[in-house]
Amino acid sequence: MTATAPEMRLLIIEDDRESADYLVKAFREVGHVADLASDGEEGLALAESGDYDVLVVDRMLPKRDGLSVIGSLRDKGNRTPVLILSALGQVDDRIKGLRAGGDDYLPKPYSFAELLARVEVLSRRNVGPAEETTYRVGDLELDRLSHRVARGKDELTLQPREFRLLEYLMKHAGQVVTRTMLLENVWDYHFDPQTNVIDVHISRLRSKIDKGFERPLLHTIRGAGYMIRDGIR
């Protein structure tokens, strides 16, 4: 897998040596720099001193638990985006994590592709065109105010949900977006459907924006999710 974003500096606070080492190695392989802290105190000290783009924090840590690390960072005005990793994956645990100041929550076990995609979307380096009113990818244009979508000279008609799906994809253009991320952010559901519902929605969207055009924009990233970008992968 190739890094789709510029190099990031990450701090991983995780007490399980094996999974921590695996994460550090995996992030390095895709071109990011990852530091490691193995308990809450060390993690807090590193997070305060270092200039990190994203913190990946395990919830249950020795010496100081993950939520308290995040809480004291936030109290001191540190706004570094935080992704919480936890074996507690239920809805109310997620809500607790987000209330404590986390920005995203990923239950264990997770796939690295999912973690990477979420971290890249969170990263401060990738503050994309969030505030712009028009998103552009290649000749595809989406106007957030008038809800108008056009590819080249062709005006496209999208259902409201298709519009939101495309809006989310284009907001994170050039980044991998996983199925769970789409389900959470476009539909606001946090459960795991047993079927490929999202794929069907994507293929509908794809048939509207890519069908009949020479250069496809909406790409399937195998084993990870989807990405919208201009150019051949």
Add this chain to the structure above:
Amino acid sequence: MTAFGKLIRTTAFRLTLVYLFLFALFAASLLGYFAWNTRRLITEQIITTVDAETEEVSGIYDRRGLSRLVFTVESRALRPGANLYLVTTPTGQLIAGNVGALMPGVMASSGWIETAYRRLDERDNATHRALVHVSQLSGGFRLLIGRDLEERRRLFGIVAHAAQWSLLVVIVLGIGGGIFVARRVLRRIDAMTGTTRRIMAGDLSGRLPVGRSGDELDRLAENLNAMLERIEALMMGLKEVSDNIAHDLKTPLTRLRNRAEEALAKSGCEADYRAALERTIEESDGLIRTFNALLMIARAESGQARGNMDDFDAADVAIGIHELYEPLAEDDGMTLRLKTVSAPLHGNRELISQALANLVENAIKYGKPATVSAGSVVSLDAKQIVIEARREGDQVLLSVTDHGPGIPEADLKHAVERFVRLDSSRSQPGSGLGLSLASAVATLHGGELRLGDARPGLVATLAIPARTALGDRPPVLTQDVPQKVA
């Protein structure tokens, strides 16, 4: 512990002892007061009569002289009774009277004094006690008049005797009553203890004996029985879960292991390894999903998910799920239709959405008319799945109706159980937990999952009490969930 030791340790027996002690104290003080007053009364009476007699006798002396005094005293002293008389010269020599001996110094004193004495006319020389008054007459003669205290002593003795007996009776009756009450209580407690021992030893079906009196012990037994009922249900659930985990998680785990072994054994090319690894990941994803679903069911069933309840409209849930699954159904050659009426509800929106999603997924998977695969023409109606939200009485109904083969009547109850997949071939993907999760969610909200015949097809309905979904629980205040940085 001996039976007696157990008996005297009972609360009933100890309470009896405390009451007994208090009652005995009360009785003793009552008798004591009575005895003391009687004694005082007798003493007062003696003092009054002796005073009067002293006055009378000294009057006789004053008016008629010593000889008359001696005569009076002698004649009175001869009368039988408890009266004591003594007249002496200033030097202490006896002139007249019936007192033989006194404690030394009595005649030298004056006024009231209690003394031991011996009567002159008695042969046994027995010593008695008396209350006497000594006065001095003119001319130095001394006069003693007194009363024997035998009567007072006897009266006091009667009272003391009565007190002893009554105290004894009180103590015997009290202890006996205490033992009787304590044994009665102890018998019932022992019966309860025996039952609880059996239950602790593993026989969860045991129940405490409940009497007919409806007293506090019966109420306790009833409550304990209700608790046992719940524990037994939970234990059964747990056992069922572990059985099912053993059965349905071990199968894919075995498959996973076999594949890895096979890949290792066959020294294939990199592509083979890659394919084996990919299948392994796929399989483990399936396992994780099953595991998550199990955890979710366990949480819903234990009531832990009650924290995130808020008010929402069941119609919105139906609309959301319809919107999510409509394209999928269409790809599968089905039509997903929506019929909603506003039906406000208090509950966990996420869980209810998931429960409905599971029902819809089931309908899409299993609700195809039997003839679709054969390629013959099937009426549009038969390919329809209907999601419906409505209110009926005080219940909110969220139902999914398909026109597939449905579930045979005999299997309907069975279908909600965990891991049950009614097509035994297991060709369709899925963990088999969809219906049990939906059922657990309905139970969490105080409702139920109903499965019915749609003739043909299946209608699965989440029936949840409207708004006051959790009975006496006040609506939980939930804050807005912070939005993720998207």
